[in-house]
Amino acid sequence: MYILQTCAGGISARxxxxxxxxxxxxxxLGDMDVTPWAKTEQLCAKLPSPKNEQKYIEAIDxxxxxxxxxxxxxxxxxxxxxxxxxxxxxxxxxxxxxMISSPISISSTHDKxxxxxxxxxxxxxxxxxxxxKKEELFGENTTFFCIGEDGKIIKPTCSCGGxxxxxxxxxxxxxxxxxxxxxxxxxTVDCVAYSGSVFTLCVRLRLKSHxxxxxxxxxxxxxxxxxxxxxxxxxxxxxxxxxxxxxxFYFSREKEFYITDCNHRFGGGAGMSIMAGWDGVNAYASxxxxxxxxxxxxxxxxxxxxxxxxxxxxx
Numbered sequence: 001m002y003i004l005q006t007c008a009g010g011i012s013a014r015x016x017x018x019x020x021x022x023x024x025x026x027x028x029l030g031d032m033d034v035t036p037w038a039k040t041e042q043l044c045a046k047l048p049s050p051k052n053e054q055k056y057i058e059a060i061d062x063x064x065x066x067x068x069x070x071x072x073x074x075x076x077x078x079x080x081x082x083x084x085x086x087x088x089x090x091x092x093x094x095x096x097x098x099m100i101s102s103p104i105s106i107s108s109t110h111d112k113x114x115x116x117x118x119x120x121x122x123x124x125x126x127x128x129x130x131x132x133k134k135e136e137l138f139g140e141n142t143t144f145f146c147i148g149e150d151g152k153i154i155k156p157t158c159s160c161g162g163x164x165x166x167x168x169x170x171x172x173x174x175x176x177x178x179x180x181x182x183x184x185x186x187x188t189v190d191c192v193a194y195s196g197s198v199f200t201l202c203v204r205l206r207l208k209s210h211x212x213x214x215x216x217x218x219x220x221x222x223x224x225x226x227x228x229x230x231x232x233x234x235x236x237x238x239x240x241x242x243x244x245x246x247x248x249f250y251f252s253r254e255k256e257f258y259i260t261d262c263n264h265r266f267g268g269g270a271g272m273s274i275m276a277g278w279d280g281v282n283a284y285a286s287x288x289x290x291x292x293x294x295x296x297x298x299x300x301x302x303x304x305x306x307x308x309x310x311x312x313x314x315x
Contacts, residue, residue: 001024001025001026001071001072001073001288001289002025002026002027002028002067002071002072002073003020003025003026003027003028003072003073003074003075003288004028004029004030004045004060004063004072004073004074004075004096005017005020005027005028005029005030005075005077006030006031006047006050006060006074006075006076006077006081007030007031007032007076007077007078007081008029008030008031010077010078010268011213011268011269012077012266012267012268012269012270012271013029013077014271015270015271015274015275016075016266016270016271016281017029019274019281019282020281020285023281023282023285025073025285028045028063028072029045030045030046030047030063031045031046031047032046032047032048032049032050045059045063047059047060049080050076050078050080050081050083050084051080053084053087053088056081056084057084057085057088057094060074060085060088060094060096061094061095061096063096064094064095064096065095067096068095069095070095070096070097072095072096072097073096073097073098073099073288074096074097074098075098075243075265076098076100076264076265077265078265079106079110079263079264079265082100082106082264082265083103083106083107083110085098085100086100086101086102086103086106086264087103090102090103097288098242099241099242099243099284099287099288100241100242100264101193101238101239101240101241101242101264102239102241105238105239105240105241106264108238109238109240109262109264110262110263110264112129112176112260112261113174113176115259115260115261115262116129116176118237118238119234119259122233122234122237122238123233124230124233124234124237124259125230125256125257125258125259126258127178127179127181127249127258127260128178128179129176129177129178129179130176130177178260181249181258184249184250184251185205185249185250185251186205186206186247186248186249187203187204187205187206187223187227187247187248187249187250187257188203188204188206188214188217188245188246188247188267188269189201189202189203189204189227189231189244189245189246189247189248190202190204190243190244190245190266190267190269190270190273190278190280191231191235191243191244191245191246191280192242192243192244192280192283192284192287193235193240193241193242193244194241194287195239195241196235196236196238196239196240196241197235197236198231198232198235199283199287199293200278200279200280200283200295201228201231201280202219202273202276202278202280202299203219203220203223203224203227203228204217204218204219204220204269204272204273205217205218205219205220206247206269207303213268213269214267214268214269214272215305215306215307216303216304216305216306217269217272217303217304217305218301218302218303218304219272219273219276219278219299219300219301219302219304220299220301221298221299221300221301224250224252224255224257226250226255226256226257227248227250227257230248230256230257230259231246231257234246234259234262240262240264242264242284243264243265243266243270243280243284244262244263244264244265245261245262245263245265245266245267245268245269245270246259246261246262246263247259247260247261247262248260248261266280266281266284271306272304272306273299275302275304276299276300276301276302276304277296277297277298277299277300278296278299279295279296282294282296
């Protein structure tokens, strides 16, 4: 079976490619651009931007003609790709498959305004936040803004990682103001869900990040029960499906896990969870192929760091 990774330059592309190949997939690497993280000699397909959903899906349909009878699985690496693929599978039949939540489940959990409102409906813990239009916070002529001066953090409701926090205010229409929880322990939960049930997960304590990307973490073999129970309730309430990267803050004194982000893909730090023994890619592959899932040996307590290296290539 073949699998198309739609963003060869994604930070998790290399570790996922290694795992997919171990599991017998023939990996096809696609990308919208030749990004700094992509090995250009491995690129097999250039894709248009998923913001133009019709052209994006047409390009995937064209690739699938080389691998007929649903012999191609498509794995999206970012939000716009995920929503385009989810919409396409919801609207019609295609000769390829993917494992992704429904459009309504994605829209209910990705944008922070809808995420926080829906967390409250689900009876899950939420941070005390307020939402503002751009003009209410900055005025028409404000270009840049600062964060943290009054114990608050200002962030666009539709952003991922560190996107938008220290950029021009005019890029985004709406902002969320939340308490400054920068001193709270922050966690990422790498998860594979199936029709509203958690199939497998790995909890990582984020020790250091750059631009929203975790570069130093500690994986937990026995994570706090409150984190696991909150993730299970969250996945069930929103009927989530496929790989997920869920972020939040856990304060042991309150014994509450506050979810702040949900991305419908493997996290950028999934390679770190894989190194610690997480069987998430194996679970994903089993669900894609319809085969039995054989669980791994468990997750180890590990301190993991990563950095970027240079290598010489023959042009």
